[in-house]
Amino acid sequence: MTTSTPVVIESPDVPGKKVSAATAAKRKLTSPWASLAAIVIAVLWTLPTFGLLVSSFRPERAIKTTGWWTFFSDPKVTFENYEAVFDPDSINLADFFLNSIVIALPAVIIPLCLASLAAYAFAWMRFPGKNFLFIVIFALQIVPLQVTLIPLLTLYVDMGIANTFWTLWLSHSAFALPLAIYILHNFIKEVPASLIEAARMDGAGHVAIFFRVLLPLLTPALAAFGIFQFLWVWNDLLVSLTFAGSPEISPITVQLSNLSGTRGTAWHLLSAGAFVSILVPVTVFLLLQRYFVRGLLAGSVKG
Template sequence: MSNISLEKGKDDNAPEAGPRYKSGEVPANTMAGRVRRKLTSRTASVVSIIIAILWTIPTFGLFVSSLRPENDIKTTGWWKFFTNPSLTLDNYNEVVFGTSATSGRLASYFVNSLTITVPAVVFSVTLAAMAAYALSWLNFRGRDWIFIGVFTLQIVPLQMALIPLLQILGDYTEWGGGFFAVWFAHTCFGLPLGVFLLHNFMSELPKDLFEAARVDGAGPAMTFRRIVLPLITPALASLTIFQFLWIWNDLLVALVFTSGPDTRPLTVRLAELAGTRGNDWQRLTSGAFVSMVIPIIVFLSLQRYFVRGLLAGGVKG
């Protein structure tokens, strides 16, 4: 009688099953697992905390200085606040709501910065997403050459394009209340990097998704709206953060394409407050902190999408 194993469910010829891992768990013996273990160690946590503290100290010092009286700011360092604490809101009141020629009067410039930044970010991110989708998943003649052209546009220095673009837009500077030229400039300068980043993200999406959508009768527009946009939300959030910070903190483009207090943003006004000697330190500290508020809010509100875009792909495996 042959020796046959009668154990239920056992196949002698079947390969042994390897170790099983929970969903989302990274095997410890892989390179990703070793890197993750090192980055989550106690030493890495201590180093991260030290770096975060050192990175935050200048911002904290700026905030403390903005609340100190003018005489204290000009005579002692901000760390002296702890030995002789004295707080005042006069600096913020003068900078934001002051009416004299030497005061900041940042309230109107703050509105100008929002008026410039929000539409420019919406235009650049929206156009970059649509262009990246077309260059990733739509077949048409010259697609690869167009992508190469978009990629090479990142090499062109911003300063070389300012004057030619200003000459082209010379007859349209009054459109949109005087903001059209700066919107157009920021959109043009932000598209190459945006298209490049989103193209790299979209090209990694599974082809099966698009084939299934095509079988169900979805056209390119519906596929982009219903399938692609939800999957690239982390990438869109990351690009939105970068574009917002870049446009909000821009000085060069604003100087070239805007004129007068009705259109110029915060960065231009802060540069004017600094002057040639930078004597009004109390105004500069409070004005600089006012300009930081909105970017901090934007980053904190989109942080979870930003981190997801760094740590995860488009779909779960």
């Protein structure tokens, strides 16, 4: 196949010269068949979301009786669904949207700060019981968060912080920490030891090493995990359902789950509600996707 396809890379392929792995991979991946497959998959994957977008602008009766594709033969556009989900007297999605942001930002920043410090300690500091502690934290990933719901809520009630944003911030942070520490640890461990040693020779302590040497190097990993965590918190329903306990602090997912009405008679609003809710994750992903791809590899090629 490679003989028939024109070579797209700039540098000419001199026979006999060793082809780098990246060049070989690039050549393989730019095959027209692979591109075609990628396009087909992309279209198939996007189609339901596109249908959702079209549905969200169709009138109630049309949504309930016909599929979204009939829009093209019989286009009827209405903003009623969006007006209904933003109606401040009933569904009022805007307030919940704001709550989601208020919940998500600290729930991303708190675990990132703690995890990067902890990961540094596990990677480059020596203290007794380090390996054991690391294994314990690693093992904590196995604990399903469902089993912690009632004990955690009891704890919050005893502490007197039930029905506040703190319950959500703390829970999301706690659930995120094991994986965050593990991923960041593997990333920090990859930094050449000579770099750290050189800094130490120059008289830098742990604090200086962390902030001046490692933090700039860590940015892609932090961004990647930040996106992971943000998407997870934004889309979470279970944790907020259990801990929020009041409409004033509930995120958008909670209101979305109630949107269809007590007996499911208002499900035509779901497409509009869902679209409002995915705006932020899609924007975040599009803006930061190169970190996301890089982050997927973080820690995976350790060796």
